[in-house]
Amino acid sequence: MRMTQRHSLSIIDDPRILGLLLIAPAMLAILGVVLLPMFNSLWLSFQQHDLSRPQEDAFIWFRNYADLLRDPRYLNSLQATLKFSLFSVIIELALGVAIAMVLNQEFRGRGFVRGLMILPWAMPSIVNAAMWKWIYNADYGALNALLSQLHIISEYKIWLAEPTTAMVLIILANVWKETPFTVILTLAALQTIPDDLYEASRVDGATDWQSFIKITLPLIMPVLMVAGLLQFIWGFQTFELISIVTGGGPFSSTEMTNLRVYATTFRSLRFGYGAAMAYLTSLIIFIPAVAYIRSAYRKVVEI
């Protein structure tokens, strides 16, 4: 009896076993709310599971995936999402760094301006989307009124009726909301760069541009990489903005993969096909993201 008690106590005292026991509740929760749904939806993606036609349910292996690769709406949405995410990231990074450089300078009211910067990012996505919907309204929108009063346009434009303009405008709306995130991260990174480096470069006769290229940029690069990657992933996740401002139109030119997954799963109730769509999209983001992180990490280590 005593032997058994001693044996069990020694197990508890083993920090590795105790650690495992202590993380068990968290692991169970993760298993229940993350891993099981993930595996379940992966399993679902190999099936025809149309909720409104249960009699046709069947295990169909990779047919959903094969169909997706021939589905023009899905391929079009992938192209639109890539365009949206890439251009958003490029503009957000360029603007973010520029604004952060300005906010890193000493000037009166800097704290206030920094606080103001975060407002768009803090705004709920749904409110942001509704606001831009009204700004771009063809008859009563602020954009038309502004450009008309500045005599840039002679008559009101239907901004969201033309595919290229619609895409540009939703990218701008996204940039407006997401840029503050890059600004905050970049600003934090800029404040870690010692002034000595700039002083040394000035002594060596470097111009401001050269200092930026040779000192600032390399030192904030790890942060920019993280910001860029996150913004790219968030670009793929954008839903409210597109759903409210364009609804995916005109004629599906701004229809992102998220909208396709939503329409397929929750409007057409084709859960199997929708799950395959979600998995394929995730895979498409995942592979370049991993490749990018690996190569970028190597560069940072070299620096």
Place this chain on the structure above:
Amino acid sequence: MKRSSLYLFVSSLLVLSFMMASCAPAAAPTTEVNQVPAADATQPAVEATQPAAESETITVIFPKHEADLNGAFEARIREFENQSGIKVELIQSDWDSVANRILPEISTGGSAYDVVEFDNGWVAEWCGAGWATPLNDFMPAGYTDGMIPGLVDLFSCPDNKVYGVVWNNDTRFFYYNAEKLAAAGFTEAPKTWDEFAQMSLNAKEKGVVSYGMAPFWNQEWSLGNEFHFWTYAFGGEIVDAKGCFLFNKDPNTLVALQYMMDSLTDGVSNPAGMTYNQAASQDVFLKGDSLFMPQGIAGLMAYTKDASVSNVDGQIKVGLVPGVEAGKSAALTLPEAYAIPSNSEHKEAAWKFIEFMTSRETNKVLAQEIGVLPIWVDLYSDADLTAKYPFWADFQAQLSTARGLSKLTWYGDFVDISTAEVHKALAGEQTAQQALDNMAAGLSQFECKP
């Protein structure tokens, strides 16, 4: 060691409590469907809401009625609580949000809701999947006698049972700005679509309005409604009773789509309508910037009196939807019903709720308070209501021509594909025939599946 034991004890307790919570049995249904006795047909419907012996709570979810600005529906629901003793957890929101909550819940076998919104676009899907409870098991014999027959049929499944009772008779009507039409030189509403186009262009030429109409043709769910409306208005067909395609073969459907396209290029329709939803389209009409609202909601007249959104008080009249030739008319009805999910655990209480909320008495109160269009035929000749809403006489003529959306188990796919192709045609990126052919190609896997 003591601390380690304590940690272990706490975490074990936590795991145990999680396990116990997840193993807890679900609450037993209060009544089995087949055990519910049919109520006595001779009893007035509203009397069925006798106070329950014990307090029961039901969860009800449906969209907010567009005319319900001051909580008229909620006031009726609280009255139901007082009369029946049944508590109601009410969830109201816009249609999309409600749909987004109901469809995943009901399609995955959830039992969170006891009374749900049942849109007429969902009927075939729900019938096929068995998501709703047949209400014939609860309703007295002859209960639907006296309701507008079309509304009852729309929520019946192929087994001839009724699965939903309409709470919102959302039939659409043709409104026109009589004052502006007179300024353009016309004393009567158009009877044909040719007249409609001619009047629009004349009014535009005289500077009375910018466009004849501002349609809601944004690429979204309601464009599917619009496609139905214009098809019906031109005498076209979308599918037959077996779900076989007619839209790509019926010449009238082709003419309807061509008319929609031409209206944009000829200047009859505001091209901004390509980006408008229904609210934006109505907004333009209420501001007096368009002459016609071919598919306006029944409560539009109430909005015209609201100076915060309208400049057209006293100018708007109701006419019949024009036809290809005079005397032919068609309208779209988009009724919404209450249904009881098949997994509801409070079906009897849910039925009492439906019975109360759709009774003649409640229907009349809501009609008086916010102008809800009745589902009971005799209320259209009710003295109180006709005195308050004289334009309902015009509605009555249209009601007999109203048709619902196509009943298809693949209606979601139909909307998804048709809105994209129709929108592309409206933008001038393809011909009307190409759009209809592309729709047929995109939906080919569903052909002849009802």
